[in-house]
Amino acid sequence: MSVIGHVAVNVFKESVRDKVLYNLVGFATLLIVVSYLLGQLTAGQDVKIIKDLGLAAIATFGLLIAVFIGIGLVWKEVERRSIYSLLSKPMRRDEFILGKYVGLALTLFVNVAIMTAAFYVVLAYMDTQFPDAVRASWPAPATDPGMLRAIALIFFELLLVTAIALFFSTFSSPFLSAALTVGLWVIGHFNRDLRNFEAVVKSRTAAYLARGLYYVLPNFSAFDIKTQVVHALPVPASYVVSTAAYALVYMALLLAAAVAIFSRRDFK
Amino acid sequence: MDAIRTEALTKDYRVGFWRPRRYLALDSLTLHVRQGEVFGFLGPNGAGKTTTLKLLMQLIYPSSGRAEILGRPVGDVSVKRRLGYLAENPYFYDYLTAEELLQYFAGLFGYSAVERRRRVSQLLDEVGIGAERRLQLRRFSKGMLQRVGIAQAVINDPDVVFFDEPMSGLDPLGRREIRELILRLRDRGCTVFFSSHVLSDAETLCSRVAILAGGRLAAAGDLSEMLAFQARAWELVVTGLSDTVLEKVTTSGQVVRATPLGAQRYALELPLSAAPDRLVTNLVAHGAQLVSLNPIRETLEDFFVRQTGAAPRDRGLEPVAR
Numbered sequence: 001m002s003v004i005g006h007v008a009v010n011v012f013k014e015s016v017r018d019k020v021l022y023n024l025v026g027f028a029t030l031l032i033v034v035s036y037l038l039g040q041l042t043a044g045q046d047v048k049i050i051k052d053l054g055l056a057a058i059a060t061f062g063l064l065i066a067v068f069i070g071i072g073l074v075w076k077e078v079e080r081r082s083i084y085s086l087l088s089k090p091m092r093r094d095e096f097i098l099g100k101y102v103g104l105a106l107t108l109f110v111n112v113a114i115m116t117a118a119f120y121v122v123l124a125y126m127d128t129q130f131p132d133a134v135r136a137s138w139p140a141p142a143t144d145p146g147m148l149r150a151i152a153l154i155f156f157e158l159l160l161v162t163a164i165a166l167f168f169s170t171f172s173s174p175f176l177s178a179a180l181t182v183g184l185w186v187i188g189h190f191n192r193d194l195r196n197f198e199a200v201v202k203s204r205t206a207a208y209l210a211r212g213l214y215y216v217l218p219n220f221s222a223f224d225i226k227t228q229v230v231h232a233l234p235v236p237a238s239y240v241v242s243t244a245a246y247a248l249v250y251m252a253l254l255l256a257a258a259v260a261i262f263s264r265r266d267f268k
Numbered sequence: 269m270d271a272i273r274t275e276a277l278t279k280d281y282r283v284g285f286w287r288p289r290r291y292l293a294l295d296s297l298t299l300h301v302r303q304g305e306v307f308g309f310l311g312p313n314g315a316g317k318t319t320t321l322k323l324l325m326q327l328i329y330p331s332s333g334r335a336e337i338l339g340r341p342v343g344d345v346s347v348k349r350r351l352g353y354l355a356e357n358p359y360f361y362d363y364l365t366a367e368e369l370l371q372y373f374a375g376l377f378g379y380s381a382v383e384r385r386r387r388v389s390q391l392l393d394e395v396g397i398g399a400e401r402r403l404q405l406r407r408f409s410k411g412m413l414q415r416v417g418i419a420q421a422v423i424n425d426p427d428v429v430f431f432d433e434p435m436s437g438l439d440p441l442g443r444r445e446i447r448e449l450i451l452r453l454r455d456r457g458c459t460v461f462f463s464s465h466v467l468s469d470a471e472t473l474c475s476r477v478a479i480l481a482g483g484r485l486a487a488a489g490d491l492s493e494m495l496a497f498q499a500r501a502w503e504l505v506v507t508g509l510s511d512t513v514l515e516k517v518t519t520s521g522q523v524v525r526a527t528p529l530g531a532q533r534y535a536l537e538l539p540l541s542a543a544p545d546r547l548v549t550n551l552v553a554h555g556a557q558l559v560s561l562n563p564i565r566e567t568l569e570d571f572f573v574r575q576t577g578a579a580p581r582d583r584g585l586e587p588v589a590r
Contacts, residue, residue, distance in 0.1 A: 001375060003376055006372060006375040006376055010361070010364075010372055013363070013364070013368075014361065014363055017363035017364075018363060080359045081355060081357075081358070081359050082358075082359050082360060082361060083327075084322075084325070084327055084353070084355035084358065085353065085354075085355060085358055085360065085373070085417070085420060086376075087325070087326070087327060088325045088327075088348065088351065088352075088353035088355075088430075089348060089373060089376040089377065090345045090346075090348040090349045090376060090377060090378075091345070091348070091376055092345060264329075266327070266328040266329060267322070267327040267328060268281070268328065
């Protein structure tokens with residue numbers, strides 16, 4: 001196994017030992033409780049609401065892990081000085097950063113995979129609770145595999161959030177990193193508004209500035225296709241692939257910047 | 269080829285936000301450490317020892333000067349394969365067991381799974397924590413963590429190993445075990461560079477030492493040479509010495525200090541310039557008997573205090589006085 005692999009496995013092990021995967025219990029509990037409650041309250045809309053809620057929960061739980069583990073990935077090593085022993089081993093600083101990133105990506109992957117499996121199990125159960133006539137009226141089957149496209153983009157969004165958190169954690173405190181990461185995530189979800197800013201302002205400078213920010217800031221709204229898949233609206237595979245590619249390029253740039261900053265740091 | 273070589277190695281920091289000033293942590297350190305020796309790097313707290321070690325491990329970058337280990341620039345990954353390092357008061361991932369931590373570190377050196385298991389098992393026994401191998405590090409005492417630290421520093425069977433205060437947190441038995449480990453490392457040809465302010469350890473283990481004070485090199489050299497010719501007085505032990513004779517030799521200035529050891533038995537300290545044979549003849553003529561006569565040599569502690577006490581405290585950028 002490569003150095004990056006060893007570091008990544010250790011990050012994953014830390015997540016497991018620090019009980020990060022307990023969030024899955026929260027996710028499962030939420031789904032089961034809400035499914036039960038919906039069964040008592042609504043008629044016919046249960047599956048659609050579960051789909052909405054499940055996809056939103058996967059994104060939210062994933063976001064919490066990406067931000068709150070991502071911001072501590074480097075900071076904790078430096079603050080606790082465990083990095084002294086680690087960097088004295090035959091390892092380059094870029095390998096350390098990439099190992100940390102891959103480790104958290106692996107943790108997120110396992111989380112999202114388990115949440116997805118639980119989500120489909122709940123939906124499959126709900127599917128058995130309705131007669132064929134009701135099921136025929138749904139825009140898509142309860143266990144519609146099309147939802148995997150939305151989950152795939154949620155995962156790529158989480159990878160991008162992780163890269164942002166890791167980037168900030170190479171030079172700032174956890175609090176500041178968290179604030180900046182969440183701030184970028186919020187702005188990124190309203191990014192499309194920046195593109196058409198000239199429609200609402202008269203100043204050409206402000207319009208150009210907004211257009212510039214549109215291209216520089218991460219466009220998180222592009223990853224959100226939850227509404228489309230829940231309503232069985234077509235989402236071309238090419239859109240999923242190009243959005244994933246956008247995430248990968250953005251991540252690569254962020255990781256390169258993180259490595260550049262981290263490689264010059266003094267660990268006092 | 270030297271194991272470690274630094275040339276005018278300097279590190280300064282900017283301190284203060286509004287009116288930044290330069291703080292000189294290490295000033296033009298030039299040091300050569302030979303292969304296979306146990307080299308003591310001594311100095312009071314804040315002397316720059318840890319800064320030097322961090323520069324050698326490339327945890328910080330020098331402001332100027334350069335450093336080489338085994339003929340290669342510090343930070344070179346091929347050299348890191350041949351190094352070991354124990355940081356001062358090390359912290360390790362407390363969610364891992366001692367065995368898992370060492371396996372992780374051994375993996376970074378590219379050892380196979382079988383080799384990792386063999387080395388880790390052997391090392392844990394060697395540092396005395398074999399029985400606790402499956403205990404999470406969060407349950408370890410400071411001394412046990414120090415032993416883990418020492419084990420991880422030698423996991424790759426290094427050619428050069430750096431110990432920053434290796435005896436810290438260890439009980440007397442532990443200190444003795446680590447001293448024996450260091451001597452075993454030396455016997456198999458490993459260069460041991462160890463930083464400490466515990467002088468007795470340095471005196472026991474080191475062939476050569478460097479003393480750092482105020483960020484500057486105050487002295488460096490062969491320990492035996494440093495101390496061999498540093499006799500500062502004579503000690504004469506006599507018995508049957510009467511109070512009258514004692515008073516006479518004391519007031520005449522022939523004896524600097526008289527320490528009673530028992531009835532009419534004294535340890536007399538004579539100045540180095542004195543001729544002890546004449547005094548001995550005189551005392552014997554007055555009924556005293558000679559027990560022993562020895563030069564009082566400077567200990568490493570005396571030497572250390574003299575060197576570090578005289579070293580400049582100012583961290584300015586004037587040239588180093590050698």
